[in-house]
Amino acid sequence: MSEHIKRVYSLYAWIYDAFFGKIFEHGRYVAFRMMDIKPHESILEVGVGTGLSLPLYPRTSRVVGIDVSKDMLDKAAAKKDHYKLSNVELYTMDATSMAFADNTFDKVFASHVITVVPEPLKVLNEIKRVCKKNGEIFVLNYTGCNNPIISRFEKFISPLRDKLGLGKHVDLDELLKSAHLSIESERRVNFLEMCRLVRCKNS
Numbered sequence: 001m002s003e004h005i006k007r008v009y010s011l012y013a014w015i016y017d018a019f020f021g022k023i024f025e026h027g028r029y030v031a032f033r034m035m036d037i038k039p040h041e042s043i044l045e046v047g048v049g050t051g052l053s054l055p056l057y058p059r060t061s062r063v064v065g066i067d068v069s070k071d072m073l074d075k076a077a078a079k080k081d082h083y084k085l086s087n088v089e090l091y092t093m094d095a096t097s098m099a100f101a102d103n104t105f106d107k108v109f110a111s112h113v114i115t116v117v118p119e120p121l122k123v124l125n126e127i128k129r130v131c132k133k134n135g136e137i138f139v140l141n142y143t144g145c146n147n148p149i150i151s152r153f154e155k156f157i158s159p160l161r162d163k164l165g166l167g168k169h170v171d172l173d174e175l176l177k178s179a180h181l182s183i184e185s186e187r188r189v190n191f192l193e194m195c196r197l198v199r200c201k202n203s
Helices: 003-013 016-023 027-035 070-082 120-130 146-155 159-163 172-178
Strands: 041-047 060-069 087-093 105-111 131-142 181-187 195-201
Touching: 003 016, 003 105, 027 131, 027 181, 041 120, 060 070, 070 087, 105 120, 120 131, 120 172, 131 172, 172 195
Parallel strands: 041 060, 041 105, 060 087, 105 131
Antiparallel strands: 131 195, 181 195
16 A cells, blocks of 8 residues: 555544545445345455444444554544444554455455555455455445546546545446456445445355
């Protein structure tokens, strides 16, 4: 993970909940309905950030959250303590090289991560490695608007968005294909349906 991204998200840690919390709230709730977490399942959230999603997990599941930004994780740890989430573990970790054994998690959730990391395919391959065979992988990410005029503008400002840590333009379908992941179901979510939520089986 680049030092630039670490610095950017250390700065965002202090405003992330106020600014992005409501913007991406709809997508989070739809994602949890789609995930349909069963009792005693183990879940990995890649890029857990400030832990906005942590209170949504069932207390009967084991939840592991990782993030490259310690400042973001400090906010997540505060939520863990506030909500008394004894089922949650948090680690500072680079998603391109996770310290977990193969076939560890029943489900892996990557929320607004894939377009931000410098090596998205490497992250997806790591996600596949730590997810159990026949487990489920959920990717929620900004992918742009269906409106062709807005879409062209989004691609034009993509380099600026990347510098600000808001993600670059990525062809999600092509990326998933390169990782040998096929989409089992998907939804468009959030403002102007600019984000896609996809569910893949780790076959």
